[in-house]
Amino acid sequence: DAGVIQSPRHEVTEMGQEVTLRCKPISGHDYLFWYRQTMMRGLELLIYFNNNVPIDDSGMPEDRFSAKMPNASFSTLKIQPSEPRDSAVYFCASRSLGQGRDTQYFGPGTRLTVL
């Protein structure tokens, strides 16, 4: 399995522009998570989906952030308009539950820089 796939790996944009981050979870995993990581705040959960349905979006910082999961193999995180304080590494993770075991795997991340 290729693992969790994210694109782009790096994104540099100017303040006010729209940014779209993409994620393909591991096949068969029915949970998908979006995290943001900064030096100051560590790893923060933004939103997670179960069977393509958003379950908890309380970590989404403001209305400028939105996430969708149109099918089991694809999700997007959109920031519109972007601001310099959105600069961070954004991770997507997918999760497998089974036989009493709960395992979460991270993608390589997207490093976002907003100028």
Next chain:
Amino acid sequence: QKEVEQNSGPLSVPEGAIASLNCTYSDRVSQSFFWYRQYSGKSPELIMSIYSNGDKEDGRFTAQLNKASQYVSLLIRDSQPSDSATYLCAVNNYGQNFVFGPGTRLSVLP
């Protein structure tokens, strides 16, 4: 409010020594416990999971869980410079959201 606490470090140990990383959590119903390793500029990588009280060993790594004390630890034996990374503790209640600690930065000195 679920919380997971870790000493931020840095924790410095000489090569070959045992590194001991600690984590406490506040939610008594937590059932699953995880240690992730994150190298600088990379994504977190799962290295250990533990679900029952006691010790679980995997190679040079041993996870220890004490649910009564709400405490989980990770021991790294024969520490190597390649073990230098940030170690994230995560807890959850099966099927619920993961809660991550802030991480402990480990430095293994040659």
